Amino acid sequence: MKHLDEYRDARLVRITAGEIRGLVTRPWVLMEVCGGQTHTIMRYGLPDLLPPEVEFVHGPGCPVCVTALETMDRAMAMAARPGVIFACYGDMMRVPGSRLDLFRVKAAGGDIRIVYSPMDALKLARDNPHREVVFFGVGFETTAPANAMAAHAARRDGVGNFSMLASHVLVPPAVRAILGAEGNRVQGLIAPGHVCTVMGYREYEELSAEYGIPIVVAGFEPLDLLAATLMLARQLEQGQARLENQYSRSVTRDGNAAARRLMDEVFETADRKWRGIGRLPLSGLRMRGSYDEQNAEVRFETAVEAVEEPSECISAMVLRGRAKPTDCPAFGGRCTPRNPMGAPMVSTEGACAAYYHFRRTESEGEL
């Protein structure tokens, strides 16, 4: 398929990997922030193509993985309410809350529907005027504009039975928390191409200058990630630290103006608790006061208790790039994608799930 197959071209992959091998003289630790990129790296076995000096550590990279336990508990409380149709992305179904997950709430009679798009959730509301439809609006900056579009259309069209439980997270505050932490090992960063498609890369220019490290905005195909690795390796070997844009077919410096305008209309930044990382200032988006009618948290009171994360799960370390999933004692035994203990084992983009699927069969991508 155009714009996919061509970025999986085996010959160019070999050439690019060879170029990296010829260039690297010292060990470098690179981090990719986005779980979609983690998935590609593991699926195509990119670490095996690279010289041993290049180490990839995986970042907090997927909104599913960092959704706080309390937020999951709140979602389940809403999904269990009589009269409510609870709509969410499929990824959220098996994310463990403090006691249950959404699958079990559904089995117990909750009317939970998996939707592909927030606009499908809005359609559910239009089609079921006598029910309350609550949409679970999670995601990074990539997803926030689409979620905003649904809330905006609901208000514009007076769809009174649609509301959203919004729990969006923003990438740059998490990057700051990782790069600014004591003992940080990350020397080069692969910035998330779809987040930057929406937001542009000005914030990443600032991060590069602030921490003195090279940052390359990259796409999601094997060649994108290898080209980005090559760009980072070149900068690191030459002692440079600036922003480069590998994903220029989709990303511009200012991002998508229409998307940002819509996000800004519906959401405002707020402090947010990240699973495995903790509370980060101004690291999330919540609905503005002008959208109270579309805000499920305002419309439905749901008291949830603060809860602790299970102690055996080391996802806090995994999400910060401090440990590999395989360092976890529960990995592959007590914790599997069928019975996840922590969120990174749930989402296909979670680092633990990516390791589970692609380590055992080794890389499966046809390169």
Next chain:
Amino acid sequence: MCLAIPGKILDTEDAGFSRTARVQFGGVVRTVFLDLVPEAGVGDYVLVHVGCAISRIDEEEALKTFELLEQIGALEEEGLSHEAPG
């Protein structure tokens, strides 16, 4: 979660406040909202995420990526890449 898939716009429809398109992904055709990419039209490739196009793929920039890598490849094949100095 941040997966966005490239597809080709087959035709567009204006519903007054919202613009949609039929977009082809390999053998599959889906309806996609175009509100975030007002510049995109029939024949363009767009990146689609949760039912909404988030960017129009810039074909010239896409070509540049390959040209750069092909250049490296050409050097490599001639054995000129990383040749020891002197």
